[in-house]
Amino acid sequence: MRFIHTADLHLDSPFLGLTSMPKPLWERVHSSTFTAFQKIVDDAIALKVDFILISGDIYDRDQQSIAATDFFIKQCERLNQAHIPVYLLYGNHDYQIVQDTGELPANVHIFGNRVTTTTLTLANHDSVAISGFSYDQRWIQEDQVQKYPSKRNETWHIGMLHGAVRQRQDNHYAPFTTDELIAKNYDYWALGHIHKHQFLNEKPPIVYSGNPQGRHKNEAGQHGYYLVESQGNKLVPQFKPIAEIEWISLTVNALSTSNLAEVERSLSQAIDGKLKNSPFQLVELTIANIEQLSPTIRHLLANGDVLEHLQDQNADNGKWWIYDLLLHQQNLLPSMTDLDEQYWQQAAQEVFTPANIAELTKSLARDADLAAKLTNLDLQQLKQATTQLLRRED
Ligand SMILES: [Mn+2]
Structure with missing residues (x-):
């Protein structure tokens, strides 16, 4: 079995504050949330995956433009042509009362507002159960995980969930604990909501795919999706960077x-x-x-x-x-960790003393000029120059 796990497409994100860009570049940036999903669909078709999971926030509520909806329908249609099913749920940004699939093609399965489980059978006769639910309002504060069934007889069971790990307070997004998810005995948890891709657990994998395209400076670094493949009786996710x-x-x-x-x-x-x-x-x-x-x-x-x-x-x-x-007023400190910095400051205090400098000048006594220069050196300056040398990258 082979499938793609993505989430948080946030199609048509506005990329505010970048309008001083040359037009062609601005267009490239503005279309990047679309391009990212298009590349996922390209990969899905090329790799002949069994299905795609989208764990919420396909749209940004304020940006759910006709352009975004049309684009999404077209991409799902491409997957339909390639006989690739899509399983999706809506999150806190595109919450809605789910009644039917609307204009989406027949290969798209949308999870309703209560936790349900759907099953499919793969060509090799493996059976796959997928459980999930869509948000019907911006905040879901009640525990939803208890409503997910435990794994039964299917070959594979996958949980889809748009939510965040339970905190001390402000639990607005279907709060859960990792232990609660592990207890369901599923083979994979496809999470959405947190935009930085990460694992909450290795065995079984409990994974945030992150958004396939970072939308502002707080979403720096690599973005992409997870390609998940079965190896024996395990599901193994591999991160695929695709952001433009x-x-x-x-x-x-x-x-x-x-x-x-x-x-x-x-x-x-x-x-x-x-x-x-x-x-x-x-x-x-x-x-x-x-x-x-x-x-x-x-x-x-x-x-x-x-x-x-x-x-x-x-x-x-x-x-x-x-x-x-x-x-920034201060010197660049690229290559020192906090600990290194602490050690260096301690060492420097011991090294840059008038006594040590006097000792050093004595050994240079034959070079009177250099000795004179050293004696006149400001200890602070000497320390600063040495620090800079130490910090030089590579
Ligand atoms: Mn999101």
Whole structure:
């Protein structure tokens, strides 16, 4: 058996705040939630999966445009042509009273507002039970998991659930505990609602697929879907990244020069060096160490001129776009963990003492010039310079 688990398509997400982009790029960004699902359908057909699961939030309630609905119907129709069933439920963003499948083709099974179980038989005669329910309102605070049946005689049992792990308070999204899910004895839990892909449990897999396309900077990093395949009596999920656009935060040290063109060139080069060729990256750039820059350049950074230049210069590089530029007073600390930092500060306190420096100068006594320079060095400066050397990446 082989199936695809996705959720949280949020078709037609508005991507607010990116309107200063060149039009072709904006169109690519704006269509990315559509493109992501289209790629999932492409893969489903190419890989001849047995079915697709969509665990809620196909639409954003405010964005449930005709374009989004039409697109979704068309993609389901493609799957219908390929004889691939779709099992879906609605979540907190597209909650609705489910009466029938509406305009969707016959291969689409929509879970109603109460937990139900549907079964299908695969070509190899394996039987698969799938349980789930759709939201009929924005909040579902009552425990739903107790309404899911335990696994019976089917070869495989899969739970679909749009919800969040129970917290101390504010449990608005069909709250559950991982133990509760494990107790059902299912072979796989296809979760929706949390947009970052992750496992809550390995055996059996209890998995959030995340959304196939990140929609803002808080949804940075890789996005995609899970391809799940049977291996013996286990179901094994494999993450498949497919997002067209990725969000990333980068920090770059400012170059100490008063030449604007040079500063801009070095920033572009630094970004280029840090990024892969694909997918396209939307960059929030932080410039560290800005006290090294001349007041004029600092002013141009602060008033948005440098951002505008960088956007113009890199408008069609096909790799990345800076959507925001932040300034940071302090030195860039990329390669030290908190623990390293603690050790370094302790060690530095012991190393950079006047006595140690005097000792060092004594051993350099033959080079009178260097000795004089060292003696005059400000200990703070020396410590800072060494710290920077230690922190240099690679
Ligand atoms: Mn969602």
